[in-house]
Amino acid sequence: MGFERALLFLALALLAEVAGTVGGFGSSVFFVPIANFFFDFESVLGITALFHLASNASKLGLFRAGIDRRLLLQMGVPSVLCAVLGGLAGTLVDTVWLERLLAVFLIVFSGWLLFRPSVSFAPTATGAVIAGAVSGGMAGLVGTGGAVRGLAMAVFNLPKEVFVATSAAIDMGIDLSRALVYWRNGYIHADDLVWIPLLAIVALAGTWLGRRVLRRVPQSAFRRIALLLVFLIGWVTLLGVALG
Template sequence: MPGFGRGAGFLLLALLAEVAGTVGGFGSSVFFVPIANFYFDFQSVLGITALFHLASNLSKLGLFRAGIDYGLLLRLGVPAVACAVLGGLASAAIDTRWLTGVLALFLLALSGWMLLRPRWKVRASTGNAVLGGVLSGGMAGLVGTGGAVRGITMAAFDLRKEVFVATSAAIDLAIDLSRGLVYARNGYLHAHDLVWVPLLAVVALAGTWLGRRILARLPQAIFRRIALLLVFAIGLVTLWQAAG
């Protein structure tokens, strides 16, 4: 567990992760997991991330709740929750390092392609929504983060930025509740790590508020490009960690 100085740095980085996650619409875990890996063991990272993300998504729903797309919530969210449970159960028995590398390469390739070909996008269909839910939920359960995969899937539906953030947060909240129970069963929620939960809850609320203010000043086209750049950055960090 980090000391006071490192702990303050950890909380500051967590705040930046929450702001970036709100602006990108992917949820903070895509940034928070790589950060937390520098401070905690992998099992603790999974447990803390689920609790931090729970507070993060409750904050987002409080600020963006009017924008939820309930049709997409069902098509993408139901398979995501089911696969998050399966991924969480499998995490106790599978070495996830190679999966992290696969995720990194996938994010780099797809976001890079979409940045180079801005008019290309995943086809907005029920099948792609379900597939995106399966992949994002499974990755969330296994390696702690799947929001970037879900973000790329949701980008196909050209949602307004408020609807994008609210719908993503609602799906994430269901994933966090389900995988949190699985992580508790697996023994990932350690008593000595719980001291960080109240502090991270404050960070989540503050970061969501700051991210919302930034979003209010972003045109829709710029928002989409920033979201893809954030996905590419996530891929780079994840690949660096997998190779380390």
């Protein structure tokens, strides 16, 4: 990869990290479609898992006081288990139809909530477990499941600090597990590891910038921003599958 192309990739990764922090559900939902323009699919999965580890470590350092331990347990455990299963199944399953289904679901449900801003649901144990399982499974299969978890947390109408911190803690468990699975599957290539130190710096800088932006966002606007980003992610995912 040429120098100018590398700079473009890192700049877009920084924007993805800032957007992921402000949206509350991590950068992989933005980083994966960006990385697809620069790397092959297997490398994208491996690099995303490692980049997201650095991203979530940064968020936990800056937002750790906001972690909801009950929600972390209810969503986190099924997320990690299903991320492992999804990662193992990734070599056996054609994920294109899953990406289409995910995209349509994100578009329809987030669009409905945008037009019905008063709708919210209590974070029940059953809802949290289902959201965790689906988001973890999609993370293992297609590299990103944060939009599903972000949608669920937006429905729960969580305070922004709780949203960001708890999502990052869940993601950390998912990324640790799927990084091991991707390594086993041969998705983490030796020539891709050169990007990891640079992306770790990008993750820290993007999280810091995103935190500064988030402090200026009122709680009432935070939910709308999260839902709008999920809505856009749905369309980007659908377009990516169509063009692919």
